[in-house]
Amino acid sequence: MLIETVNSPADIKASDINQLTALAAEIRSGLMNRLSRRGGHFGPNFGIVEATIALHYVFDSPRDKFVFDVSHQCYTHKILTGRKAAFFDAAHFGDVSGYTNPEESEHDFFNVGHTSTSVSLACGLAKSRDLKGESGNVIAVIGDGSLSGGEALEGLDFAAELGSNFIIVVNDNDMSIAENHGGLYQNLKALRDTNGTAQCNLFRALGLDYRYVADGNDLAALIEAFSAVKDTDHPTVVHIRTKKGKGYLPAETDKESWHWHMPFDPETGKTLYTGGGENYGDLTCEYLMKKMKADRRVVTMVAAVPTNIGFTEEKRREAGAQFIDAGIAEEHAVAMASGIAKSGGKPVFATHSSFFQRTYDQLSQDLCINRSPATLLVNTASVYGMHDITHLGIFDIPMMSNIPNLVYLAPTNCEEYFAMLEWSIEQDRYPVAVRIPCNGVHHTDKPADTDYSALNRYQITQHGAKTAILALGDFYQLGEALAKLIAEKTGTAPTLINPRYITGLDEALLCQLKADHDTVITLEDGILDGGFGEKIARFYGTSDIKVFCYGLKKEFIDRYALEDVLKANHLTPEQICNDIYKGE
């Protein structure tokens, strides 16, 4: 095996094209070894093997600096930069993250996981090099799907201003996570169809030099192109056409399903573990499909992650003009939702908690100042959600709930979630966000309220005394367990409350609690700083009520074990009881 001799990029410099070709095949076997057993981004990594080898063959990392966009395609880069064990040896799978990570290697410059950031980050490296009078190449590697993001477009527009060495490799596999959306993809097609010679050229229109590689899986062609731009004195795009999932037929055939994939049998491509039972993705899709059929003003919107709310290709086709995939363009999506809602449409825009972070100003300016009655569905907004440092769902409460005019709702079970969603779509007074539950599909026999228009009315679900528990959203079930334990330990059943509204206080109810309670416990599935509990603490700050706030510490956690994080934050019923009643 050639790979045995490769421990750093220097080890491939003397290889000839046949050896590099053989190396590519070996790398794919390493990728297959990890991906089939652990899961991960399949298509992006299989598609960029040759390009990554060629980059490391031509350039001199880390003196020459690569910045991978999203960096979900960086596996070959990791293999070539001293981290091959994490792909070839199951015992070392845990050694690396799925993204670039400066803590792992001097060849990685940033922790990256969000899309569309590479060009701007790399511009910074180039500018710093120039300020210090240093030399070396700076290379951003960005996929076609990521180009539609505002930050990427701003970066591409600015890059021309650098006026010095800067290389942008556009890895065009004609796919985003699902199919691409946006006018620029017509231009990429025109460039592909003309072997890069079309006069109308997005990159040239942004002031950048340009070169095209028709087969981005051809090592010789890639090496020639990268060699030609190495040490260039001005910003240049190298547009390479690659095949997503290259080298594995199921992934080449069904690109969307194989963008990210669960562990599977390499022989058959069949997923090893099939998730059973209900999930909010499918349930949400089913609800929205029905709703859209009944009312043509309802429109479902996503930003490049359609299947996360169940919209498979088939469902998207069925929904037709009532389904919008804005591509990776969340800012546009929120503003467009505001426009639709303002003029009588009923938009429902869903994406991940972590991706709503790209829309703060649109939430504030386009949506909330205008009080446009759009519905936002906030997905994986929870400590139970995604565990990578770049995809945490624990910051949306401080980010969103402090924006005026927004009504942010936290359902505690399936029936309440759909009741809130139904109310939100039908009302025309408020911008409303709903946190999709993330701790499993809990059902209830009790009918959920259907009208949420009298804002900030909390719901007492168990009347008790002395202690009141405000258990928000996903932590309601924790609140139930805690209530039971407190009753057992103290002999007095506490009051249990479902606050429902993240964005406001039920001052009447909170005042009323003062009569026969001395302790209030808040539970929220997110960081405490800027969150829900602190508002309760402020409310009671001038009274004798003691307030204990439970939630997560303000910190970026990475690839965490759920149980560890819950324990570290005292988020088990036993720990909370001990904290509060230790002296009793």
Next chain:
Amino acid sequence: MLIETVNSPADIKASDINQLTALAAEIRSGLMNRLSRRGGHFGPNFGIVEATIALHYVFDSPRDKFVFDVSHQCYTHKILTGRKAAFFDAAHFGDVSGYTNPEESEHDFFNVGHTSTSVSLACGLAKSRDLKGESGNVIAVIGDGSLSGGEALEGLDFAAELGSNFIIVVNDNDMSIAENHGGLYQNLKALRDTNGTAQCNLFRALGLDYRYVADGNDLAALIEAFSAVKDTDHPTVVHIRTKKGKGYLPAETDKESWHWHMPFDPETGKTLYTGGGENYGDLTCEYLMKKMKADRRVVTMVAAVPTNIGFTEEKRREAGAQFIDAGIAEEHAVAMASGIAKSGGKPVFATHSSFFQRTYDQLSQDLCINRSPATLLVNTASVYGMHDITHLGIFDIPMMSNIPNLVYLAPTNCEEYFAMLEWSIEQDRYPVAVRIPCNGVHHTDKPADTDYSALNRYQITQHGAKTAILALGDFYQLGEALAKLIAEKTGTAPTLINPRYITGLDEALLCQLKADHDTVITLEDGILDGGFGEKIARFYGTSDIKVFCYGLKKEFIDRYALEDVLKANHLTPEQICNDIYKGE
């Protein structure tokens, strides 16, 4: 006067070109009347008079819908849609805002004030029209400067997907607020130089149809172009070349100074009131110029508002490669600052509190996850700052301070501000943001600390008893006045504390206060929700200390009178004293 007969767009439909030309002159006299006496956006409004007349002549507002980007150029639109008194009659100046406003007129669809939003908002109106099976034109009007913003670029990219009537008027006056920055402006120049015929065309590259008007101040040419695209069945750009400040020589000559202008003498163009004394813009520029000369790794960055930190054209030229105007591209600016800082440069990026809202995800992902030691200067972050609903500076504390790893500092006077800025530039461990004071330039004789690397150490500036006042940043002077009043009223001098750090608690000091204090008052210049005081309330929630939090209510306020807002929020020393000691 023709204008006397114009009360709605219908009143200009029968006019011939001579009458419309005369009307344009009359409108400019109305603009001059308001702008010379009240101030406002001069250049954008003088430049777009003819285009606005032509739009209202050709299209049928409000059935056809205009969305103006930023909407600072909407004065002629207001004059033609029933609001002319606000321009011709000083008694009615206060009737209208400086931006579009649905509360004023059915011809306005959104409250807008931030840049780069028009295309996406208008896409929403078009989509809603299509969903409902209605007809009518939707027209976004966007300036060349706004094109570089991520939201605008996302919207332009998406627009091609609409596949129905949609018109984007690109008002190209070859200027942003200052000069434009970004590669796309080379393409706009190429289009202007070739009368719109250049094959490489940014708009066509984004999938849009395109047409060019060489003289965008020529009514006949505009009417012809708009008539040609009226009722088009697909998205189309009409690129018009206008002259910023057209019709007033000083504004045509010095476009940057006349983008927004204070009241002035129309005869001479001289500003009526010249602000005397020190200001943080000039002081900051002076400091940074010196710093950059001493260290070539230091680089000052802005996003299209250079003069707000004193960087006039002359200073920008002097700073050379150490000054970056990213154009309207804050997302890119923050990410690029992270890249610069990560590789040994020392970037200082300054913009307004309200414009930092466009960078939440870049602050979180690009900057703070990577702990890049960049410096951010947050300008007009205060109730004393800008008073328009779209430019409020009272939300940055909840937005920014709850992001992990960021150190957000609130200086209380001039010396402390520059000490913090100096420390931030020289340290290499933290991303640091500094709130530029906004309540006047206060000086102190006491030397400011020079080292802020031991985080979250609050400073006791007056030792007292019973009551402790935590007076953050701009509200420190309020704290001083309050401390004096409390001492007078109660006979006991309170403790006064300068917290300095917005992003963390000095737990040792807060614990220590418990010994001889029973009341803590927090003062912060921003909304209370998600802010600083609530963290103090949470800290003391389980103790006997009473916490009173003072700051602003979570709401969007518009064109407010400062005194009214302060009173409504009980932000005078007398009100606070009354609240707390009423029973004593």
